[in-house]
Amino acid sequence: MKTLFLLFIMAVSQQITAQDTATVTVIIENIANDEGEILLGMSTQEKFMKAQPNYSANAKIENGKAIITFNEVPYGWYAISCFQDKNGNKKMDFENNGMPKEDYGVSNNPMLMGPPTWEDAKFEVNAKTKEIVIRF
Template identity: 40%
Template sequence: MNLLVKTAIICLISFLSFQTQAQETFTMTVKVEEADNNDGHIFVALYDSESGFLSQPFKASKSTIKNKACTISFENIPAGTYAVSIFHDENDNGKLDTAMFGIPKEDYGCSNGATGFMGPPEWDDAKFELKENKSITISL
């Protein structure tokens, strides 16, 4: 086999293996509504696993609030199972303030309207499948 044919075969194999490794990605948009006011920021976290839910976000962002609402988009997100949590950091200290027993003093929410009973929301209640561009709305 001559060098030109070998080179063409190697290039074709490389191209095909790259194509099988390429993964389709999507945009995940989170709309937050009904904040109490325009003070502080809204923090939004996107989680990609149950083990990291509410502790290790896959992606995170914060947004200013206008008209008691905001929108944040995460781009280039691979298909998979995700959950979203948000909180309104009214005093702008960069964290969700809590009272006695860890009860949040600032508004928060999760995808699917998930709420916890005597604790934080559960992954199974908040998770959703991302297999196309998706937009969700969370009301505080």
């Protein structure tokens, strides 16, 4: 009986400490051409637009669209930024006046008149699957 009780307690404690995770699929649409590739970063608030993202990936563009999937993403709040790396230098290029030379987008598709903010781009991952559509 004691052994059965201990096994029950261990099973319950593992369920309590196991963190829920999700599969997050990001679809980037409305890409003007299939030149280069999409570079994408998905970040928590602490890292958004400041540091290396929590998750990053690149994807080939096909027919004006790219799809990136992240598996085992812990539930929580995230934001995504991405751009079309047309020249393959793995960084966003800017004009002399500071405007981006390459197309870009962020989660929630806000109309931007400056750099994206966390509040504009944040979304919650709170289910087993999450799909985000970003339009360039």
